[in-house]
Amino acid sequence: MSQCEDAFGTYEKCDFAEGMELEKKEQKKAPKGAAPSHLPLSPERAIALLYVLLAVAFVFFMALTIVNLQRVSAVWEELKRARMHTESSHTTAWYNLSEVQHSLGQQLSGDLQVIQGQLLRVSREVENVWRNLTQCRAECGEELSDRLRVLAAEKPWLEVVLRQLTEVEQEQSRALALLNASLEETRGLSARFEALRLRAGCPTGWQEFATSCYFFSTDAKPWLTARNYCTNHKAHLVIIDNEEENGFLARHITDNQVFWLGLSDTESEGNWQWVDRRSRSFLSWNNGEPNDAGHDGEDCAIIYSNGRWNDIGCSSNEAWICEQTF
Structure with a gap:
């Protein structure tokens, strides 16, 4: 019979000893390094955890x-x-x-x-x-x-x-x-001045059309000499802007006459320019013209009585037309 059975007062000691034995056996059975599952949190660990949180x-x-x-x-x-x-x-x-x-x-x-x-x-x-x-x-x-x-x-x-x-x-x-x-006063003065000019009309020997006066020469000179003549008379070789002006000039030219125009391509071959260097859309070249024929080329334009244009050598002696704008 064990000690637990000998006396009534020894039962509690026996139960405690058996509990300790069982706990030791459980610890031996548990894997090495495993943490106890129901151990209370120690103060040191609580303080460490608090530091971490802080x-x-x-x-x-x-x-x-x-x-x-x-x-x-x-x-x-x-x-x-x-x-x-x-x-x-x-x-x-x-x-x-x-x-x-x-x-x-x-x-x-x-x-x-x-x-x-x-x-x-x-x-x-x-x-x-x-x-x-x-x-x-x-x-x-x-x-x-x-x-x-x-x-x-x-x-x-x-x-x-x-x-x-x-x-x-x-x-x-x-x-x-x-x-x-x-500006309004200046416009009024300009209008009055223009009216006076219109009243005065074109110089003697000049033909009036629209807002320009035209001089038809009776002499024949090279193109450059004709241009200088017009410049000296405060005018320029004629510049044709439209069909109406071209028709007016043609009506003053007889069948056997030609006149210099203020049109040439002396500066750049094929680039025909008027003497004021402004471009115009109106052209009235004769069929096959300009063709720049001849050994020395043809760089200046003339107008016939039918209103058609042709290119000839600028050194030719031809009559000319000066134009003076109001």
Whole structure:
């Protein structure tokens, strides 16, 4: 019989001893290195765990702090750019004002539109900067408030500039009105002068058609000599603009006559130009012309009685037609 059965008072000791034996057997059966499943948390481990949590909280707090600092730095940079942009806008406004004052009376209408456009752009830029600064004010703290006060202090100065630009605009409007009145008076004088010229008519021996006078020579000279003759008489070798003018000239040419035109390609072969170097769409070349025939080529144009044109050598002696425009 075991000790547990000998006496009633020994049962508790026996049960405790058996429990310890069972616990030792369980520990021996458990895999080596395995942690007990229901052991209470020791104070050392609790303190270590608390340190870890504090470290994580500190790292998280530092990350938030860095992010906020970056945001404040970005807002600060934006504020600096806004101020630089505002200063640049002020400089541009002053420069434009100086330019307007310098060129007043020379480019009235064009400068007025430029000033209005620049004034509108400067106003919009200032409004945008002011709006952005107002939106950032709650986030940027006292530093941003100081910047806003600086900008507010500069606003009256900008208003003075805008008021001066308005005064310049009003002055230009008055000058433009005076200029328009002067132009109207000049047009009236020109119309009266033109009427006097028309009343005077063409010089003796010249034929009148539309707004030009024409001289048909009776002599025959080379093309260059004929051109110089017209120039000396404040005219030029005839330039034909349309079919009506060409028909008028043809009606004053007899069947056995030809006359020099103010048309040649002496500067560039095949590039026919009038003496005023302006291009015309009207052409009346004869069939197969111009052909630049001959050893020396044909670089100057003549007109026949049928209104057709031909190219011949510029050294030929031919009659010519001078044209003088009213």
